[in-house]
Amino acid sequence: MAKKVKLSEMTDMFKDVEILSLEGVTIEGDIELDLSGLGGGFDPMLAAILGQENAVLAQHFARLAGIFGVPVGFGGAPAAGASAAAPAVSPALAAPKFKDLIPSKFDFSNIEEWTTQIQEVPIGNTSADGGSRGKRVVVGGEKALPFFPDAPMPNRNQVTIDVFDMRIGLAKAVKENYDEVMDSPGEWAKKNVEKFNADMITIHLISTDPLVKDTPAKEAAKTVEEVLQAVDVPIAIGGSGNPQKDPLVLAKAAEVAEGERCLLASASLNLDYAAIAEAALKYDHDVLSWTQLDMNAQKELNRKLMKQCNVPRDRIIMDPTTAALGYGLDYAYTNMERIRLAALMGDEELTFPMSSGTTNAWGARESWMVSSPLKEDSDWGPREYRGPIWEIVTGLSLAIAGNDLFMMMHPTSVAVLKHITQTLFGTIEAEPIDLANWIGSGV
Amino acid sequence: MKINSPLEAYKYLPQTNCGECGEPTCMAFASKLIDRSGKTTDCPPLIKEKKFAKKLAELDKLLAPEIREVAIGVGDRVAKIGGDDVLYRHKLTFFNKTKMFFDVTDTMEEAALVERVKKITDYKKFYVGRNLLLDGVAIRAASNDPAKFAAAVKKVIESTELPVILCSFNPAVLKAGLEVAKDKNPLLYAANKDNWKEVGELALEYKVPVVVSAFNDLDALKSLAKTFAEAGIKDIVLDPGTYPTGKGLKDTFTNFLKIRRAGIMGDTEIAYPIMAMPLTAWMSGISDPISASYWETVLASVFTIRYGDIMLLHSMDPYATMPEVHLAETIYTDPRSPVAVDSKMYKVGTPDENSPVLFTTNFALTYYTVESDLASNGINCWLLAVNTDGIGVEASVAGGQLTADKVKDAFEKSGFDLKKDVTHNTVITPGLAARLQGDLEDKLGTKVLVGPMDSGRLPGFMEKNWPPKQ
Numbered sequence A: 001m002a003k004k005v006k007l008s009e010m011t012d013m014f015k016d017v018e019i020l021s022l023e024g025v026t027i028e029g030d031i032e033l034d035l036s037g038l039g040g041g042f043d044p045m046l047a048a049i050l051g052q053e054n055a056v057l058a059q060h061f062a063r064l065a066g067i068f069g070v071p072v073g074f075g076g077a078p079a080a081g082a083s084a085a086a087p088a089v090s091p092a093l094a095a096p097k098f099k100d101l102i103p104s105k106f107d108f109s110n111i112e113e114w115t116t117q118i119q120e121v122p123i124g125n126t127s128a129d130g131g132s133r134g135k136r137v138v139v140g141g142e143k144a145l146p147f148f149p150d151a152p153m154p155n156r157n158q159v160t161i162d163v164f165d166m167r168i169g170l171a172k173a174v175k176e177n178y179d180e181v182m183d184s185p186g187e188w189a190k191k192n193v194e195k196f197n198a199d200m201i202t203i204h205l206i207s208t209d210p211l212v213k214d215t216p217a218k219e220a221a222k223t224v225e226e227v228l229q230a231v232d233v234p235i236a237i238g239g240s241g242n243p244q245k246d247p248l249v250l251a252k253a254a255e256v257a258e259g260e261r262c263l264l265a266s267a268s269l270n271l272d273y274a275a276i277a278e279a280a281l282k283y284d285h286d287v288l289s290w291t292q293l294d295m296n297a298q299k300e301l302n303r304k305l306m307k308q309c310n311v312p313r314d315r316i317i318m319d320p321t322t323a324a325l326g327y328g329l330d331y332a333y334t335n336m337e338r339i340r341l342a343a344l345m346g347d348e349e350l351t352f353p354m355s356s357g358t359t360n361a362w363g364a365r366e367s368w369m370v371s372s373p374l375k376e377d378s379d380w381g382p383r384e385y386r387g388p389i390w391e392i393v394t395g396l397s398l399a400i401a402g403n404d405l406f407m408m409m410h411p412t413s414v415a416v417l418k419h420i421t422q423t424l425f426g427t428i429e430a431e432p433i434d435l436a437n438w439i440g441s442g443v
Numbered sequence B: 001m002k003i004n005s006p007l008e009a010y011k012y013l014p015q016t017n018c019g020e021c022g023e024p025t026c027m028a029f030a031s032k033l034i035d036r037s038g039k040t041t042d043c044p045p046l047i048k049e050k051k052f053a054k055k056l057a058e059l060d061k062l063l064a065p066e067i068r069e070v071a072i073g074v075g076d077r078v079a080k081i082g083g084d085d086v087l088y089r090h091k092l093t094f095f096n097k098t099k100m101f102f103d104v105t106d107t108m109e110e111a112a113l114v115e116r117v118k119k120i121t122d123y124k125k126f127y128v129g130r131n132l133l134l135d136g137v138a139i140r141a142a143s144n145d146p147a148k149f150a151a152a153v154k155k156v157i158e159s160t161e162l163p164v165i166l167c168s169f170n171p172a173v174l175k176a177g178l179e180v181a182k183d184k185n186p187l188l189y190a191a192n193k194d195n196w197k198e199v200g201e202l203a204l205e206y207k208v209p210v211v212v213s214a215f216n217d218l219d220a221l222k223s224l225a226k227t228f229a230e231a232g233i234k235d236i237v238l239d240p241g242t243y244p245t246g247k248g249l250k251d252t253f254t255n256f257l258k259i260r261r262a263g264i265m266g267d268t269e270i271a272y273p274i275m276a277m278p279l280t281a282w283m284s285g286i287s288d289p290i291s292a293s294y295w296e297t298v299l300a301s302v303f304t305i306r307y308g309d310i311m312l313l314h315s316m317d318p319y320a321t322m323p324e325v326h327l328a329e330t331i332y333t334d335p336r337s338p339v340a341v342d343s344k345m346y347k348v349g350t351p352d353e354n355s356p357v358l359f360t361t362n363f364a365l366t367y368y369t370v371e372s373d374l375a376s377n378g379i380n381c382w383l384l385a386v387n388t389d390g391i392g393v394e395a396s397v398a399g400g401q402l403t404a405d406k407v408k409d410a411f412e413k414s415g416f417d418l419k420k421d422v423t424h425n426t427v428i429t430p431g432l433a434a435r436l437q438g439d440l441e442d443k444l445g446t447k448v449l450v451g452p453m454d455s456g457r458l459p460g461f462m463e464k465n466w467p468p469k470q
């Protein structure tokens, strides 16, 4: 392979990749590329970590991640023969029907009914708060729908990247980023923070499920300690989803993480939520209040947490359930939007920040299947690129509906979601672009 | 819509309860007018009888959507945009799904042009009982040459039935395109502060819809729209500019919100459909095409959700188009349509006593996905929809709505007898409900096979596992 690879050659190589992928042939190991020969803001370290064997993919994803931050080059050069001159007005067409533009002023008013602020909830205690985290994450505090001009959003969206306490089956595009750290939750967590820019870590204690490994709560708690030592970002702690075991597992985990203000995931109506709430209060943590696409159930659980378990308002985050694009995102989207609107209009049982299990997007077959199971469909293209964008679009939709915290997996998805949400939040600068000549530009 | 209760609409109806509309009473029909599931044209007396003419006109005015509905193109594939009455879909529903137009230029080689147009026309993505499609072709006069542009427009309309947008700021070029496409009701892009008189004249002369364009200047945009409206142009589309990055993108997002909020709140001078241009992602200096495609998809997503009614797009890569068409479907699906199918035993194809028996949840999306995977691959079988309160498989197993008892109960209620109606005494559980296997075998007294994690893999699964080994 040539030392320097031009973009055109990269693109050509990709054609082959597509074909291979469509035939279900694995492409790892088939392509070698000298990474050091590539310029343009490409980070060879990142690419190396993204998966040596699959350097081409890594190259593109790394570019993608790199691009969202530092614009490189300018691709909008006019095509040959295109005219950048102001349009010539043909005088023959000028007609008396129109004389002058009628002046008009655009008026806009804020929504008066949005009277109530969403609760701000901090996650993670620094030494100042009695913990050992290097920083604290704050979610919530909105007074309007996200990114709306009615009131500035006080806190940006946050991304927590998943870590599992055992090796699990993951979509290929996800797995190749984590393969070598999957046996060590500490290393995995480190990689998420150092390489993939995670704001937080979620450690899922799935091996505790009696039908998986039935790891005892005490042993699972050690994994939590390992992660807390490996990274200094705030962490969320998830159970296995087993309603009998989770309260025990989370209580033990809460104990070993005392004073760190972790997010315990999750309390729900079908398990002993009071036990989880109690552990959160006793050991200084937050509670994730999880319901399934049902606003009234969400109100009920929040009410129980507040009234019955005495959880303070600044320790509750809601997970109203995320369904993937194409698999119920319409319900998930509208459920969140309704919850947020009701909260802004004063429903005190819903004025909490929200969290999304965005990784559910990887359950959509469009994310991971080699090709469409339906013969009638147009070509689905290479799945390596479908998965990350599926996760991005699922997360982005919910960001617009009002979600604050995202539990995600693919590094590219994390980079792009952060870039777009922070652009809409208002903290990303970019070179101004002149749109006037878009028709003739070389797009 | 200026009224919101059936009683208000009822006042304008004949009030005879004749039933010709298919409703038992005029009041029932009035409810359908208010929720926009019926139109005044569905009431024959109101339309036919002269004495109701005045009432009909008044009622139509009251029922007109806040945002003007604009049609582009002709025939089966006409693209209707706008027509909305609400800012949030759960308040009613959004109407006229965001339309996706893909670009071509008049500087393309003819073969490449035709091939791209065909690709746009033929695109299909199956989704619960229907195909998601792309909507039209935007022809860019990159040459700025009237003759070249006319030739390209001709080629495009010969190659497709899809609606087209003629894109140039040069009135002479637009006129040349219009001459060729005048029977196709194309959308004119665009009138701006420099050319508005000439372009406005073209819109009037050829009776076609037209875009007014003012980048990041809502006063100027409104002024153009108002001037056109007063000159008798009804079908107007707004282009406030789509800046692809940084503060420019934030401004664009804000502009879309402001325009739509003002329109829904009753400012008729700006109550028109809005055009978004995600293809400007390709002008933002992203040199790598995959990254540019991703960013374009991101912009398309933002403006599908927040009030873009029509879009100009560039990337035809499947990883861009697929999420785009799915998200438009997501946001524009009527939230009032039921979440669940009836919980009962369904026949897929023509099953008999040797056919496999499967179950899934009654969540409509899950059910239809499984059903189409089976039907599309010619698998005859029995498919039981278990009542999980309309929750999908994975979530209902986690949440306790899908248990062995629930499945047993569903079999009993369906009247399907595993011992008599089939010979194999076997049930296939969804892969995502694998943990129910043991419990199910006990409760049902049958053999339970664990199916694949995704129903798209059922064909392969059946080949290997059916009929079951005894």
Ligand code: SF4
Residues within 6 Å of the ligand: B013, B014, B015, B016, B017, B018, B019, B020, B021, B022, B023, B024, B025, B026, B027, B029, B030, B042, B043, B044, B045, B046
């Ligand atoms: S057709 Fe018209 S008049 Fe007859 S019942 Fe229906 S709404 Fe009433």
